[in-house]
Amino acid sequence: MPKFLLEVGTEELPADFVDSAIAQWQSRIPKTLDEQFLTPETIEVYGTPRRLAVLIQGLPLQQPDREEEVKGPPAQAAFKDGKPTKAAEGFARKQGVELDALEVRDTEKGAFVFVLKKIVGRPCREILRELIPQWIFGLEGRRFMHWADGDLRFPRPIRWLVTLLDDQVLPIELENGSETVTSDRFSRGHRVLHPEPVKLSQAADYVDYLRSAYVAVVQEERRSKIQEQVEVAAKNLKGHVPLYPDLWTEVTNLVEWPTAVVGQFAPEFLSLPPEVVTIVMVTHQRYFPVFKNTAAQELIPYFITISNGDPAKSEIIAAGNERVIKARLADAQFFYKADLSLPLESYLPKLEKVTFQEQLGSVRDKVARLEKIADQISEQLAFSDAERINILRAALLCKADLVTQMVYEFPELQGVMGQKYATASGEPEAAATAIFEHYLPRGANDSLPQTLTGQVVALADRLDTLVSIFGLEILPTGSSDPFALRRAANAVVNITWHGDLPINLKQLLGDIATDFVTAFPGKNSPVDLLEEFFLQRLRTLLQEERNIDYDLVNAVLGENDAEYTQRALTDLLDVRDRALFLQEIRNNGKLDEIYETVNRSARLAGQGDLNTAELEPPAVVQTKLFQKSSEQYFYDALVRLVPKTQASQEERDYHKLVEAISEIAPTVSEFFDGTQSVLVMDPDPEIRRNRLNLLGLLRNHARILGDFGLIVKR
Template sequence: MPIFLLEVGTEELPANFVDDAIEQWRSRLPQSLAENSLTTEAIEVYGTPRRLAVLIQGLPAQQPDREEEIKGPPAQAAFKDGKPTKAAEGFARKQGVELEALEIRPTDKGEFVFVRQSIPGRPVAEILTELVPQWILGLEGKRLMHWADGDMKFPRPIRWLVTLLDEAVLPIELVNGSETIKSDRISQAHRILHPEPVTIPQAADYATCMRSAFVEVDAAKRKAKIQEQVQASAQQLDGSVAIYPELLEEVTNLVEWPSAVVGTFDSEFLSLPPEVNITVMATHQRYFPVFKGVREQTSANQTEAVSTLLPNFITISNGDPAKSDIIAAGNERVIRARLADGKFFYKTDLAKPLESYVSQLEKVTFQEDLGSVAAKVERIGKIAEQVERQLQLGEDERQIIQRAALLCKADLVTQMVYEFPELQGVMGQKYALASGESEAVATAIFEHYLPRGASDRLPQTLAGQVVGIADRLDTIVSIFGLGMLPTGSSDPFALRRAANAVINITWTADLPINLHQLLEQIAADFVAAHSKTNLEELLQQLREFCLQRIRSLLQEDRLIDYDLVNAVLGENDPAYGLRVLKDLLDVRDRALFLQTIRNNGTLDKIYETVNRSTRLAAQGDLDTTQLNPVNVVRPELFQKPSEQAFYDALVQLVPQTQAAQEQRNYQQLVDALTQISPTVSNFFDGAESVLVMDPDPEIRRNRLNLLGLLRNHARVLADFGAIVKS
């Protein structure tokens, strides 16, 4: 079966675009082929800094023939007195069939004329010729560019095109103004190791041909080769290497034929904090640091204890391995200059205590309409005080938090962080300790930035947690207050990530925080300073945003079923939403508990009766907070013993529900609901069953109130009306 090769040759692509493009083609090409009735055995997508390629194996020679049914005019318009009209004749002529081929069939909109046609499949070469330009120009990226004098856009100029169906070149052209890129079988090899073009005889030979020309097109194989070479080089130095995932991904897409090169730097620079050296090497120069011994790390600026750095680094070259000494010397000159800068900045910054930098934050703008970073620091301190009151903290802990809040942004105006912004918080911790601040304050300065990314750890100290929450809540409320809400994939201030951090910190540290109250206080302060903002509208936006984040975290991170998340959040129920925001720990616990009793089958025992009661109770008018049947249900209206039994069970349920509510013992509540379930079932379907929707309005209301009370008891745990039967 035919094999198709497409290679798009370019100038050096941005490293992050290579991965994005590969993923886009992996998801889109199978769908594109399927839409054209083309099956495949395998689709392999490749990418290097100079090319994107796809190899499609097991294509058919052509599409399968297919039957197509075409709808024509209404039967009344097509035939009159049993004879075809001009409408019928025109439809038949357009479809290229005789009038006898027309069929009349009923539809939802009446009878229409139809015709069946057999459409022969098109050759696969013809279809691919149409699809390839769509695949190429359909790739999306953050920064696309024009080149030459045309309107074509791509991350970098396209220089050549290879399109082979087995051994045949498919004639495809990309026209960009006065420039036309025509497909061929000639590709470009490694710039240095194989400067001559390479001819690909047939599609199946692609990867082999390119490897013979010193280009490894398979990103996974390049990555594995880099890891192997880096680790081997470190072992030769009697050390080990930290392979940071982000650095490995980037380096993989910067080279076509990786070659590890070992370099050295002066031992004097080891006196710098290791995070400075690591940041210079890994983040700025894309080198792998070497240690005497190291445990796995997730990011280059992580400050967990690491083993001693060696005065060596490993870089991945895309050049000639025979010239590794020259390459190493060039890299050593660069890193020496960068480390010398770092040493100077470090010495200069240490000349003053960290607190002396706080006043300089007045000169740094946080956001044009929100003032300076100094103003933000002041707001962080006030919000931290509000959190302290909620947590009922002692004076010693409050002093640590307020000191950390004052100093948390001071390192932003140091020379080191100005030059290496990745080190904010890291250097704040170092400078705080050097200035005589307590270990607790210094740690909180660093931790208030955590988590920096999805894979980073959360703050471990209470001070770091409180200051981090205060910092993020200030940002969220302030940016929302300016009307700059995140939309779609656009979130320039990373507000979603900030809200996720607030919720995750609260859940992980079991902090009894009333988020609703905090949002009200912070929003009120914002409106007092920005009178044009409507407080109620701002609060509504903040509540909805935070509830969306809670929903996402419960489903995606905690793996709670979507309907159970709906049940604990309350669908279109503002009161339930407020309950969630007032007690983040409670919503987490209720969601996890619901998932547990679903998994062990307990939920099934109460689902039918509670869900049925909940749905019927919606037709009544009982307040959802009412639990006690006394003065709500009138026993004198009972007509069946099942009603009295239901009432008595509800009376006994009240203290059990209240105790479960006060102690958050939801198992106790579920046990009580399980006990009442047979009584409710008898009320609905037993020998003494009743008609809930009785013609008598008083009797009907009385029975709906019984059901409403059961709903309310269950509602202490969740809105059972939102739960779908498993």
């Protein structure tokens, strides 16, 4: 069976596009081939800075012959007085069949004309010629460009095209104005090590041909080589290189034939904070920093870079990189010394000239709001005076490093330098640490703030952003979230959960929104929008991060049930604990033991009028109306249940509640189905109401844990 190679040769592609393009082709190419009935045995997609390629093995020579049923016009439109109309003739002509091939069949929508077409399979090579331009120009990404004088767009100009079906060139032309790229069998080797064209005899040998021309087209091969060479180089230096996932991926897509090159820098630059040196190397230069050991805290004056050049010229390459890193580190050293010449607090006035958001004022204005919110959180949680002093100091200084020279040059260091400068300025350690921590988590894999001060300032920062931006009615829509409001709300919930902070989010949002409306007259309070937004975030976090089943999340958050939604917003810790507990008792089978008892009671209780907050039997049940012993037993069991329900709420120990409901289950079963069973819907309205109230009380106790009516039986 044929093997097909497509290689699109380009100028150097952006590293992130290489990964994206490979993923898109891995998804799109099999799908389009299947749609054309050309399912191959294997599809391998490759990418380097100068090429994207796909090798397809085991392609059919042509599509299989097949039959296809096509529905045409309604029978009454296709035939009149038993004779075909122009509608029938047109349909037959379009399908390439004679009129006598048309059939009339009854459908749910009436009689229609059908035709069973026999379709002869087309040759594979014809279909590939149609698909190739779709594969190339169907790729999506950022910063596509025009080149030459045509309309074609791609991340970089296309310079050559290889299309081999086994050993034959499949002729393709990509016209781009006055410039045309015509397919052939000539690829390109490494730009430096093998500048001559590479003549490909047949598709199957593509990877080996390119490897002989110093191009490793298989991504994993390049990555493995890089990792192996970096580890060897670090070992020779008696050092260690940590794992930088983004850097490994980027470097893999920046080279075609990797060579690890060791460079060094002046030991005097080790006096800089290691975060500064690391940011310069990793983010700005794509170098691997070398540490003394696996703790990755103390650097040694070396770096490892991955060259795409001639390995024989490694010394020259190293010298060039050393000149670059020396200049970058010298700049950083100058910024660091200049910044340290002033205490961190002295930078606050400069924040007045930095705009946070046009309508919301400067970053200094944001800091003032942030301080007030931090104080509101501190008051709500009844922190000590010492704790509040550190929190307010950190809140005041948390953005000051934004206007330092170091952070202006290296924005990735915001917070990091704030902590360094705060410590150098003699600020309390708790405040200095919080300046760094209040930005956490920066990304999906980051840790959360660990200190109380850092947690409170982090919450205050995000709550200010959320209330202020929602107050301007700039809401996230679809994939558009320029102020990262979803991430901010997620952080508020996760920090609260991580720190076990018993904040009343509903009250806090209300207080902050009131201050916002006062400061910005004419704006509406965003509280309702924010409450709904946070409920959505809670639902997502419980399901996706805590792996809680969707129906259990529904049970703790409710559906259009104000009692549950308000409870969730006033006590984020409780909604987390209830969801985790429900998942736990589902997994161990305890939920099944009480499910029928609670659900049957709740369904019938819904026909009564007992409010869901009532828990005390004497208040709503008249024992004088009992007619069967099962009613008295049910009543007594509910009385015993009250203290256990209260204990579960106070101690967040829902095991007691579930154990108590499990104990009451046989009593409820006797009430429904035993020898002393009763007719709940008794004709006497007082007796009926009394029995419904018994069931309603059991439902209400179970509602402390969740709405069992929303739980799906497994």
